[in-house]
Amino acid sequence: MKYGKQRITDWTKNFWNHLDLLAVVLLFFAAILRFTIPERDFDVARWLYSLSFIVYVLRFTQVFYVIEQLGPKIIMIKKMMADLGLFCVILLMTVLMFGVVSQTIIEPESKLNYDLITSVVYRPYFHMYGELFLEDYQGYRSLLLALYMILTNVLLLNLLIAMFSYTFEKVQERSEILWKYNYYAIVCEHVDRPYIPLVGTFIQICRPSPGFRITLGADHNxxxxxxxxxxxxxxxxxxxxxxxxxxxxxxxxxxxxxxxxxxxxxxxxxxxxxxxxxxxxxxxxxxxxxxxxxxxxxxxxxxxxxxxxxxxxxxxxxxx
Incomplete structure (x- = not known):
């Protein structure tokens, strides 16, 4: 029992196992909905199939870890996604600030509803991609748009580039070590990986180790x-x-x-x-x-x- 709990703990700590579980669950529900819901509501099943496919593709990127040139690049992308999450917090605050102010100035008598909430985010979000809606910013309103463009397209965008550059350089300095470490992790993972999905996973958790040491005892340490x-x-x-x-x-x-x-x-x-x-x-x-x-x-x-x-x-x- 103690051995099984340890195997379950080790299995849940692996990020790629989470993707496996998510992909299987999405595919399972998509298959159920495919044969149970009416044809007019079949878009839900299509969405689940699509999400399942996306997760499977992301799961497949682990294979690139064994390639010395591509493995560190996958690590860079993962770390850059973390940087992007922190950046999105700052960006969201800026977008909401400008969206509320611009909505108040442009449409001061608008009522609180769903369209109002979407317009608060819609307009400043597409400003970043060059859709300026200049017809709404005449006179002194153009100063507000200019200030917002300086904050987002100049300051925040360069901040994001600097964060990505720092992450790239930090990973590139240790690219060989990271590649060897992840190569070893893949070997440890696939040394006793079952051939049958789902059922094989439960068999893998319950059966004894095949002899390849993944965790070491006090004597070996x-x-x-x-x-x-x-x-x-x-x-x-x-x-x-x-x-x-x-x-x-x-x-x-x-x-x-x-x-x-x-x-x-x-x-x-x-x-x-x-x-x-x-x-x-x-x-x-x-x-x-x-x-x-x-x-x-x-x-x-x-x-x-x-x-x-x-x-x-x-x-x-x-x-x-």
Whole structure:
């Protein structure tokens, strides 16, 4: 008994099962009315047949979940329908507001009846689709129509587009994950789906599970939790190791660059020594010049440079 209640609960939680039940009920009543009501009232049966067909077509869209390109699009449509429902609440308030005001201005002496109620909604609703009824809005009334068109066709319409765009981007970012999840859900649903409608559904609810686990017990959940925790720890350890390796690589690369820079500085120093005038080479020697350091006083060198400047001034020695 407990197992049957659990199966019934699982069955009622599925949205597609609700569509199945609705389609079957509509078809059942349509078939009854087809053979019981007079021919002049047969439109009711036609309506039920039509609604049943629409529900069956909507139910068939679940098949597209297994297609990677179409599955996320079906999810987008479902979420956009929810956005559209919220938008319709705002739109209904705007339509009723303008409908009551316009009806009061255009037909101030109209009586309360069914035609009055329909006209309150009829006129502003078709304004959104371009049917403006300009003959009813002359003079200052056109300002009211202009304000309403700005609110609905500009502000509210762009709001709806923005809501749809946000939903599309949010689903598109996780399209692959959503597709895999719904693919798995379809596999779980059809693994023991009965071949016979209605009667097979009751048999499915009452019979034991065929072995494919849809719900897990405490032991299996504990094992899966340990497995996931271990994989997460391994992933974090790999990421830390990669970080340390990157730091070691950066340190090694910096040391190599420093060595290359020192070699280049040594080459520049050798080039500078080769460009020193010959009299300095002869006076100090090449080894002494290699020991020169900036900021250090060398009296012998300063004396030689002054002597060379005086000699050049007296005898025109250019030092070449």
């Amino acid at each position: 504990s094992k899966i939790t340990k497995f996931v925790k271990g994989r997460v720890e391994k992933h974090l350890a790999d990421e830390r190791r990669k970080t340390y390796q990157d730091m070691a690589y950066k340190v090694t690369n910096t040391a190599q660059r420093f060595e290359m820079m020192m070699e280049q500085l040594g080459d520049l120093k050798d080039d500078a020594i080769r460009k020193i005038p010959p009299f300095l080479r002869d006076t100090f020697g090449l080894d002494d010049l290699r020991e020169l350091r900036p900021g250090t006083s060398y009296p012998k060198l300063q004396k030689t440079i002054k002597h060379e400047k005086a000699h050049s001034f007296l005898f025109g020695y250019s030092g070449q």
